[in-house]
Amino acid sequence: QQQVKQSPQSLIVQKGGISIINCAYENTAFDYFPWYQQFPGKGPALLIAIRPDVSEKKEGRFTISFNKSAKQFSLHIMDSQPGDSATYFCAASYGGATNKLIFGTGTLLAVQP
């Protein structure tokens, strides 16, 4: 119930292509779905986030698509660049007393020049 399942584990995309990473959850109480980007040796940094009252959110080249009925959400990176090569984590949280984030297992993205 508390899990967030993320796929694929790794992804290779050509420069200029679209990177797509998918996540699925079980707990319908989740109400906040962020994506974090992590470079080697660094901490995770918030990339973009969405709430379940909208089906899509776009910020620059990054878009979250959210399907509430399927309990799935995905990150799309348009015009992928070598500088986007990093590990991407989806996460979910719900209010309650903690707002703690439950993370997916991560996707290692490599964008080839």
Next chain:
Amino acid sequence: NAGVMQNPRHLVRRRGQEARLRCSPMKGHSHVYWYRQLPEEGLKFMVYLQKENIIDESGMPKERFSAEFPKEGPSILRIQQVVRGDSAAYFCASRDQGTSGNTIYFGEGSWLTVV
């Protein structure tokens, strides 16, 4: 505007020693989280603290691990009698008080190596 500050960034301990990791949240933030990241794995929640209170420690191992966030000073994650399996990156994160979904900001992490 300083972010979440963690130290030390890298720490080497022999088996059986103690590791003490420190975290100063972002200015104005009174909520602190600790996460552990094992090699090639995701981030696992350990503990959530507010000033002088542990709110949720459901992810903390029952033995050897403890955390505090005193009224003054940084939050401390303490690991006693370290074992090789404790080798990991430990991330602190903070947010300000408020409604759910407030952005959680992560520090750069403390990399613990147990030899």
